[in-house]
Amino acid sequence: MYKNLVPRVAAIHDLSGFGRSSLTVIIPVLSTMGIQVCPLPTAVLSTHSAFPDFHFRDLTDDLTPMIDHWKRLSLRFDAIYSGYMGSAKQIDIVRGFIRDFQHSDQLIVVDPVLGDNGKLYLSFSQEMVEKMKELVCDAKVITPNLTEAALLLDEDYTENLTEKELKDWALRLSAFGPQTVIITSAPVADKRGKTSVVAYNSIDNRYWKVVCDYMPANYPGTGDAFASVITGSLIQGDSLPIAIDRAVQFISIAVRATFGYNYQPSEGILLEKVLSSLNAPVQLSSYQLLD
Numbered sequence: 501m502y503k504n505l506v507p508r509v510a511a512i513h514d515l516s517g518f519g520r521s522s523l524t525v526i527i528p529v530l531s532t533m534g535i536q537v538c539p540l541p542t543a544v545l546s547t548h549s550a551f552p553d554f555h556f557r558d559l560t561d562d563l564t565p566m567i568d569h570w571k572r573l574s575l576r577f578d579a580i581y582s583g584y585m586g587s588a589k590q591i592d593i594v595r596g597f598i599r600d601f602q603h604s605d606q607l608i609v610v611d612p613v614l615g616d617n618g619k620l621y622l623s624f625s626q627e628m629v630e631k632m633k634e635l636v637c638d639a640k641v642i643t644p645n646l647t648e649a650a651l652l653l654d655e656d657y658t659e660n661l662t663e664k665e666l667k668d669w670a671l672r673l674s675a676f677g678p679q680t681v682i683i684t685s686a687p688v689a690d691k692r693g694k695t696s697v698v699a700y701n702s703i704d705n706r707y708w709k710v711v712c713d714y715m716p717a718n719y720p721g722t723g724d725a726f727a728s729v730i731t732g733s734l735i736q737g738d739s740l741p742i743a744i745d746r747a748v749q750f751i752s753i754a755v756r757a758t759f760g761y762n763y764q765p766s767e768g769i770l771l772e773k774v775l776s777s778l779n780a781p782v783q784l785s786s787y788q789l790l791d
């Protein structure tokens with residue numbers, strides 16, 4: 501069996517022309533981390549869906565012929581990484597892709613992109629939530645934010661969750677199938693101005709937490725950057741807590757590089773200014789092992 505000279509990822513996400521989200525974030529992050537990205541675009545949009553009047557081209561009918569071509573080429577992927585889906589129907593196609601291209605030692609990351617701040621994204625309905633519940637079953641790693649975790653678990657969205665409840669949500673999500681669950685935008689009880697990432701690994705039954713400062717600005721695409729750093733870091737062989745630490749540090753640096761400007765948050769974090777920090781050694785690691 502041949503080995504890829506550079507680790508290779510199949511990236512199943514949309515391409516939004518403006519606003520720094522999805523593939524326009526995923527490709528530079530993973531390329532900077534030394535990973536080849538092969539996009540399988542689920543949709544093409546003029547901008548991400550937070551801008552009014554965006555143009556949307558669903559590529560559901562193009563996925564199967566593109567996948568069939570990759571099969572004829574016998575492509576081998578070290579990781580499969582999915583995110584924003586163009587339609588609920590695509591999820592069966594993506595599940596078929598995972599079945600057909602799966603091999604041992606392969607990383608399968610599903611970022612169950614559905615919503616944020618307690619709300620579904622504009623382009624989605626409950627049907628997408630139900631199909632996403634199926635897709636997460638095929639993943640080894642999932643990276644929901646708090647809103648997506650609530651939607652997948654049929655829980656009401658609340659920011660009043662204790663650490664014990666967050667651990668319970670992560671455990672219940674891993675019962676869908678993934679070995680590793682990473683919940684972002686997790687509240688930190690009694691600490692206003694802080695946010696956290698809580699993770700669970702069912703292989704060793706350990707929970708991890710990384711806390712960082714909360715910045716009062718909403719930049720679309722930060723979830724894509726976060727999940728991309730997690731994917732790149734795990735491909736590079738990092739442990740789960742180090743992968744989370746690297747992703748949190750990268751987002752923190754990117755948000756700080758952006759926040760001081762008088763700038764439209766809908767244009768996304770100023771990724772281009774901070775990409776090179778991905779190649780710096782991990783600075784001060786701050787993860788905690790939870791009881």
Ligand code: PXL
Pocket residue numbers: 514516521522545547548549550584613621720721722723724
């Ligand atoms: O960042 C997630 C995302 C991806 N793709 C599109 C989006 C969003 C979030 O708004 O609109 C098209």
